[in-house]
Amino acid sequence: MTALISGLVLPLLAALAAIALPARARLPVALLGVGLTLAASIWLAISVWTNGAITVSLGGWQPPIGIALRADGLGAALGVMTALVMAAVALAARHEMEPLVAGPRTSFGFWPLMLLLWAALNAVFVSRDLFNLYVGLELITLTAVALVAISGKAEAIAAALRYLLFALAGSLLYLAGVVLSYAAHGTLDISLLAARTAVPGDALALGLMTAGLLVKTALFPFHVWLPPAHSAAPAPASAMLSALVPKASLLILLRLWFEAMPELATPVALFTLAGLGALAVIWGGVLALLQARLKLIVAYSTVAQLGYIFLVFPLAGGDGAAQPWAAGAWTGAMFQMLGHGLAKAAMFLAAGIYIAAVGSDRLSDVRGLARALPMTGFAFALASITLLGLPPSAGFTAKYLLMTGAFASGQWAWAFVLVGGGLLAAAYLYRPLTAIFAREIAVTPRPIPWGWQAVPLVLAMLSVALGLLSSVPFDFLQIGRPDQAAEGL
Amino acid sequence: MSLTVFAMTGATLVGLGVYGLLARVHMLRRIMAFNLIGSGLFLFFGAAGARGAALDPIPQALIITGIVVALAASALAVGLVVALARSSGTACLPDEAGDT
Structure with missing residues (x-):
């Protein structure tokens, strides 16, 4: 319980301290906050691993009056992934967000915003109350929007x-669904909603909440805001926005469909969700092919990679009987969430190093940089392996589990999406990789400290290690898993 | 009876807000539209909480929280619109510049 509360309180306190303290103390306090929150997230995961899911009723009040927090395997795993990405972002931002480099205003704003975003993400990962989740989502939105605009450039402000x-718009749609759901059932707790007596208005409430969350997750066709926003932000901010922020709304979506109202999952609804995911995989991949800037390629690839996760809706439970373990496709989608987070953060941090080294992320300017900055080139290549879904990365485990689910449940059409998406990813990652690993250097780079270059490399290696050592995270993700994940919707 | 009036007024406010959001490109008008939708939802929520014999306190607590969240979002949005107007000379998004 202490670990769960620490993960929420520590980043909030550190954010306040980073605003209030004099300039000299800000960076040490922010880094201290990052370290402590990282420790709290790992501690929470260890206690979930040893004791099972942890539930806390705030102030001793039980739902429906009080608010319940619950850390299950999925929430704790996302918490650890977030903590690792945040720690890496902090180490990179120590260089990129220096007042002399980024300007005093940007440098001042970055640390509190980053810590507030972290607190909000952790709150969403453990909340069981629909309105509490709304407040968490809004906190995420406000900090993420501020992080996009932090450079103060005209294009960043417009994005x-x-x-x-x-x-x-997404928040209001979600809120409208929450209001309708409360008006019908008098509770906001996900576990109590699962035990409710269904009324005809439930489908409208769930539809509104789902629509709002899809906008926030940037699922096709609501993705148009994502690439300009993620590429306009400074690289460490892009890493958080792309790797972490969409996962929060996606997690709420999974909790709603798999835990709160699973009986509303009609074949048409499941097909629509997965169909939009498939279109996102294809459309995001095609647009990524057409971009000339590294950060835009990586941002469009986020649109595509998030699409895979939506295949979980029809495929979950598809291989419950065919495999020695249950819920294969569900776990595959979770691996995709974790692996994509680590790999995407590594890619954006690598892009940040290139921007610092040559002042641009155009493919024509980063040509040959693998010769001058070999560690960064290697990090980008390793992260690409995860996005492509090549063994032994986390992306491979994810696609393997999803594909097994597709064949075992006879829905083999979705396997084409997995294969086609992998081919598209190979095509759109081929261009930046050939540019970075070209023989001739286009622009002579400025030297980059060794410790900074190692940051994306460690993240990329973690995304591969997640696939290599997949049995421990696999078992961890089963802790507190909803029954519907094994039985299917 | 009066509860129906509150709920219908809330629904009307949401409708007005959605119209403003879709029909107007000036960002300040859109922020006002968001606030209209939010207020409409809160009014509806309050009416829903007052239906039973005993008054349900939860919607009141949530509405107050929601108003604070809406205020924070509006403040950030207005700040961004001012920054946009200073840097680009217009309070509309770049590809939507037209009459307000």
Whole structure:
């Protein structure tokens, strides 16, 4: 319980301290906050591993009056992934967000925003109350929009405003669903909602909440805000926005469909969700092919990679009887969430190093940089392996489990999406990789400290290690798993 | 009876807000539209909480929280619109510049 609460309180306190303390103390306090929150997240995961899912009723009040927090395997695993990405972002931002490099205003704003975003993400990972989740989502939106606009450039402000428009529309749709659900059942707790007596209005409430969350997850066709916002932000901010922020709304979506209202999952609804995911895989991949800037390629690839996770809706439970373990496809989608987070953060941090080294992320300018900055080139290549889904990465485990689910349940059409998406990823990652590993150097880079270059490499190696050592995370993700994940919707 | 009036007023406000959001490109008008939708939802929520014999306190607590969240979002949005107007000379998004 202490670990769970620490993960929420520590980043909030560190954010306040980073605002209030004099300039000299800000960076040490922020880094201390990052270290402590990282420790709290790992501690939470260890206690979930040893004791099973942890439930806390805030203030001793039970739902429906009080708010329940619950850390299950999925929430704790996302918490650890977030902590690793945040720690890496902090180590990179120590260089990139220096007042002399980024300007005093950007440098001042970055640390509190990053810590607040972390607190909000952790809150969403453990909340069991629909309105509490709404507040968490809004906190994520506000900090993420501010992080997009933090450089103060005209294009960044326009991208941030467009992001805010979409995100607020999504929030209001979600809120409308929450209000209708409360009006019908008098509770906001996910576990109590699962035991409710169904009324006809439930489908409308779930539909509104789902629509709002899809906008926030940037699923096709609501993805148009994502690439400009993620590429306009400074690289460490992009890493958080792309690797972590969409996972929060996606997690709520999974909790709603698999835990709160699983009986509303009709074949048409499941097909629509997965169909939009498949279109996202293809459309995001095609648009990534057409981009000339590294950060835009990586941002469009996020649209595509998030699409895979939506295949879980029809495939979950598909191989419950065919495999020695249950819930293969569900776990595959979770591996995709974790592996994509680590790999995507590594890619954006690598892009940040290139921007610092040559002042641009155009493919023509990063040509040959693997010769001058071999560790960064290697990190980008390793992260690509995860996005491509090549063994032994986490992306491979994810696609293997999803594909087994597709064949075992006779829905083999979805396997084409997995294969086609992999081919598209190979095509759109081929261009940046050939540019980075070209023989001739286009622009002579400035030297980059060794410790900074190692940061994306460690993240990329973790995304591969997650696939190599997949049995421990596999078992961990089963802790507190909803029954519907094994039985299917 | 009066509860129906509150709920219908809330629904009307949501409708007005959605219209404003879709029909207007000036960002300040859109922020006002968001606030209209939010207020409509809160009014509806309050009416829903007052239906039973005993008054349900939870919607009131949630509405107050929601108002604070909406205020924070509006403040950030207005700040961004001011920054956009200063840097680009217009309070509309780049590809939507037209009449307000």
